[in-house]
Amino acid sequence: MTVRVGVIGAGMIGQDHIRRLTEVVAGAAVTAVTDIDGPRAAEAASRVGAAVLPSGRDLIGSPEVDAVLVASWGPSHAEHVLNAIAAGKPVFCEKPLATTAADCLRIVDAERAHGRRLVQVGFMRRFDAGYRRMKDVLASGALGAPLMVHCAHRNATVPESYTSVMAAQDTAVHEIDVLRWLLDDEIVSAQVITPRRTSRRFEHLRDPQIMLFETANGVRVDLEIFVNCQYGYDIQCEVVGEAGLVRLPDPAAAGVRTAGRHGTAVPQDWKERFGDAFDAEFRAWTASVASGAEPCGPSAWDGYAAAVITDAAVRSLESGGEVVAVGLKPRPACYGGAAA
Numbered sequence: 277m278t279v280r281v282g283v284i285g286a287g288m289i290g291q292d293h294i295r296r297l298t299e300v301v302a303g304a305a306v307t308a309v310t311d312i313d314g315p316r317a318a319e320a321a322s323r324v325g326a327a328v329l330p331s332g333r334d335l336i337g338s339p340e341v342d343a344v345l346v347a348s349w350g351p352s353h354a355e356h357v358l359n360a361i362a363a364g365k366p367v368f369c370e371k372p373l374a375t376t377a378a379d380c381l382r383i384v385d386a387e388r389a390h391g392r393r394l395v396q397v398g399f400m401r402r403f404d405a406g407y408r409r410m411k412d413v414l415a416s417g418a419l420g421a422p423l424m425v426h427c428a429h430r431n432a433t434v435p436e437s438y439t440s441v442m443a444a445q446d447t448a449v450h451e452i453d454v455l456r457w458l459l460d461d462e463i464v465s466a467q468v469i470t471p472r473r474t475s476r477r478f479e480h481l482r483d484p485q486i487m488l489f490e491t492a493n494g495v496r497v498d499l500e501i502f503v504n505c506q507y508g509y510d511i512q513c514e515v516v517g518e519a520g521l522v523r524l525p526d527p528a529a530a531g532v533r534t535a536g537r538h539g540t541a542v543p544q545d546w547k548e549r550f551g552d553a554f555d556a557e558f559r560a561w562t563a564s565v566a567s568g569a570e571p572c573g574p575s576a577w578d579g580y581a582a583a584v585i586t587d588a589a590v591r592s593l594e595s596g597g598e599v600v601a602v603g604l605k606p607r608p609a610c611y612g613g614a615a616a
């Protein structure tokens with residue numbers, strides 16, 4: 277069976293995912309595209325022979341669409357995801373699931389009322405080969421209990437539209453998700469402190485930021501967010517346990533020796549660094565839709581948890597560095613928790 281996907285949002289990542297679903301992932305085809313920017317939708321659709329539909333609602337209701345991919349601006353995600361659940365269609369939503377924790381909870385409630393999981397959130401790092409190897413090492417018990425995690429998330433530059441709170445909402449949200457999964461633990465507090473600002477930033481921005489998280493098991497995490505580091509897209513993660521440590525491998529790159537130096541290229545953006553993870557993420561999603569199984573990737577609950585934790589980080593930043601407790605609701609049984 278070919279899964280017929282309708283894509284809402286044909287911007288940067290929407291177009292990349294349309295290419296991926298068309299050229300890379302077996303068993304998927306993009307049959308419809310919509311975007312509030314009509315010409316952009318038309319151009320993206322014409323490249324793959326898809327229909328252009330006037331709105332997300334029309335696309336979700338189309339009989340030519342089996343499953344929905346939401347890749348529009350964050351504030352529009354909740355409406356599209358809720359409409360897809362109401363139509364009983366599987367929906368892949370790029371991060372964030374929604375821009376408020378309250379909207380994420382509405383999605384969780386709608387999915388529970390529907391009776392089975394339909395939502396997968398686009399936290400692609402869970403599909404990255406390096407993070408998966410780290411998870412295997414931690415699960416093997418070879419390191420004993422994890423004690424500390426050191427992370428860095430660096431972008432070469434960000435546009436002027438990127439604001440200080442996006443360091444948590446847009447950037448750190450990837451570590452927040454992948455660490456909950458990697459450690460199989462919950463984040464219970466967040467604190468954000470701000471070093472001297474880089475001169476290579478737009479004036480309004482606090483960059484870099486250092487985020488400190490504590491988990492329910494007492495693991496301490498430090499995360500450097502530096503989104504104008506200039507030199508490339510650099511993701512680092514090291515988990516220190518009682519008997520050793522495990523480090524995220526850098527992507528494989530040829531070592532070049534020339535002019536008295538030895539070096540490897542640093543990826544320049546997330547597309548390059550996580551291209552394979554995005555491919556794996558969409559292969560898994562397509563397979564689950566084709567077989568009628570529930571999605572195996574990050575759930576609506578994970579989207580909700582990430583929103584609550586990023587809210588705590590934003591509150592800490594805005595308070596000048598207070599430690600802010602994370603107040604998650606009890607996790608329902610259908611998301612692996614104990615609550616009814």
Ligand SMILES: NC(=O)c1ccc[n+]([C@@H]2O[C@H](COP(=O)([O-])OP(=O)(O)OC[C@H]3O[C@@H](n4cnc5c(N)ncnc54)[C@H](O)[C@@H]3O)[C@@H](O)[C@H]2O)c1
Pocket residue numbers: 284285286287288289290310311312313316332347348349350352370371372398399400446546
């Ligand atoms: N997983 C990742 O690493 C990753 C990377 C980049 C972006 N993202 C996420 O993907 C989403 C899109 O990011 P982008 O970089 O492609 O942004 P973008 O601005 O390039 O594209 C967004 C598109 O959505 C359209 N749009 C906005 N509201 C809409 C609506 N209500 N209905 C239909 N179309 C609408 C816009 O016209 C635009 O074409 C964001 O949520 C972003 O956080 C995730």
Ligand SMILES: O[C@H]1[C@H](O)[C@@H](O)[C@H](O)[C@@H](O)[C@H]1O
Pocket residue numbers: 431446447450503546
């Ligand atoms: O939306 C992007 C994307 O999620 C990247 O993976 C992250 O590194 C950027 O900081 C963020 O702005």
